[in-house]
Amino acid sequence: MFVDADDILMPRAVEVLYTNAKTHDYDIVQGSFIKEFKDKDDIMMSSADNVLTWFHGKIYKVDFLQKKKISFLSGLRTDEDAYFNAVAWNSTDNKGLIGEVVYLWRDNKNSITRSLPDKEYFIKTHNDYIRGQVQALIKLHEINEAVSQTFITNTLINIYYFYMRARFYKCNEKEMDNIISILKEKEWMQSWLDNGKNWVDVIQNIKPGQVYDGEYVIFYKETFNLWAARLLRGRKGE
Secondary structure (H helix, E strand, O other): OOOOOOOEEOOOOHHHHHHHHHOOOOEEEEEEEEEEEEEOOOEEEEEEEEOOOOOHHHHHHHHHHHOOOOOOOOOOOHHHHHHHHHHOOOOOOOOOEEEEEEEEEOOOOOOOOEEEEEEEEHHHHHHHHHHHHHHHHHHHHHHHHOHHHHHHHHHHHHHHHHHHHHHHHHOOOOHHHHHHHHHHHHHHHHHHHHHHHHHHHHHHHHEEEEEEOEEEEEOOOOOHHHHHHHHHHHOOOO
16 A cells, blocks of 8 residues: 555545455455645645556555566656556456545645646656556566557557657657667567557547647647557568
């Protein structure tokens, strides 16, 4: 169980999460949490029901993590929770969701994730996020000897969005290319690229652009299919 030093566990949090885990012998139990936002003298709250990315509001069975050899990714300084939960959550069907709020995520402007403006934080951390997602795909295949086609599709789309935003901010593309291109070596990645159904899923789910700093940016310079062919497609015969 994880708690940031500046956040608050709700009074019944440990009891609710632990009881659910023991009663159903779950590997992971996830509750809901509330996010706090401060605007001058006002404090606002919003619900963040069952968000998978963060550690907040979750409890994990140690035996499960040890058996699957799931741990933090060495060298990852930010977005370590996105990697960890992508691997843990997709390595078991024995997991539970509860609706009760168990965690309050406080708005601390001096914290690591909120001390910088959104753009500066993204520029500083985007490579960590991309590396974590790439390594999560690799780790999941190592654990399960397979990764669901839907998970691969959604993960690649997320990486693509991050790549396009980093390009918009003129970040170093060579660094990102080197991180992503390791997937060229994976036979299962080539199988994903060869499966036409996966491309139907991409077309149905991907957006042609995103809003960055109030500006709608269309990804006309490199569509997803061209990007995937450049960074993911191994040489013929490999």
